[in-house]
Amino acid sequence: MIIDLHNHSTKSDDGRAKVSSYCRWIHKREIPIHGLVLTEHRQFDDESDYRELEDEHDLLILKGSEVETDYGHVLVFGVNEDLLNAFDFGAIDLKLADVVQAADRCGGIAVPCHPGRPTVGMVAHYEERGPIEGVRVIEVYNGGSRAGEDEASLALARELGYYGVGGSDAHLVSQIGLCATKFERDIRSMEELVMALKEGSFEAVSWR
């Protein structure tokens, strides 16, 4: 089962895509993904209900978040009430160590994204300040990466034995499905996604 783990809708300040448009685009372009996760910037969208769209388009639509830490941006999967109370999702100066620990404690998982990107990726911060304990999975393919950035992410994953996922980081409709993650098992819910991410039973894929 292939899921695009990193996407933004109009709920994000810089997102320009309606979720319904993503769904129609995936079908029209025959993009080989079975689901997508909406990871809105600095927030968790607990209002939108995409169940009708899921049924209409036979797609799994899940919700996570992308938060901002001292080691760069981080995807958070498995957001629940406990996790929402653990830190301020809107802050831009969270501590990566705190986010990783809180996610783990509350039954979720934190996945640093676009690690190879300047400032907002963890590679440069690791070089300066060393690794953070508890990180197990990072994004190694990102649809918005510039030349050399994914290579730096892959090198970090190899060096530290991290599992690697892929996500498009789509902000426009036509950017979805550039990168994704292929899971060995079927995934039907956020709980199952978090479990699969913790097991490491997946591989990152890129069609860029």
Next chain:
Amino acid sequence: MALISIDRKWIGQEFDVAEFKVSEKGILAFARACGETEPRFTDPSHPDFQAPPTFTSKYVSRRILPEAFPDLGARGFDAGKTVEVLGPLRPNDTLTARSKIADIYEKTGRSGPMIFIVHRMEFFNQDGQPVSIVDWRLVRQPDPE
């Protein structure tokens, strides 16, 4: 590097009203430089001659930010503009533009921490009809340490 937290009380406050005159010459120069080739934008004798839809993007009000707005330094850049077209602009139209702050938020990007300030200009023609809304996303960045 911490940013100054900006009070969200600024959002929605109108802080400037400016007037602009639309000229035939101005329309032609803008249209041609953008590569427009349709006669309704490039030929003043066309019965529907008008300014291209993003023409109002060029206007800057007398103040970019409210008078007492916190000083965020000079570093920054233009992150983007959104133009909503509500009606045509013709030569000799007189536009009144009302400015307000539509949003303020912080984020980090490739170049470091940033404050986004969305400056909204609402344009009305001489008949009081709304013709255009421009959202200008201004970015301010703290000086390097």
Next chain:
Amino acid sequence: MQRRFQDIELGDELPEYAPDISLSAVRSFAEAVGVGRVGRFTDHEQARREGLPGAIVPGIMSQGILAAMIHKWAPGCQIRKLDTVFRAPIVVDSQARCRGVITETEPDASSVDIDLTIVNEAGETRVLGTATVRI
């Protein structure tokens, strides 16, 4: 050629367009919008002194160029909204390409949504945006 709404499909691509972003074109634009003396747009040397790779295309010129591309594809159409994100500078005198693709069709309003990008010679997206256009 007039374009009819019923002939447009989700996923259709607009013809790729190479805009004129030569120094003389950008100077003309800068004059037209009142920034003719701003060196970072009109003078490569001055722009380099400011730490840029060369003179850069004003963001609002990129926006106007994208509108022109839409008008060339569908003459007579009405652009209702054009939203542009100036992600990174486009260098004057470089070879940029404008692209557009239909991402939504709304029969009731006879309108389409378009994803727009301007890419540089390295294929990097420098400006991106969306438009809502009544056909």
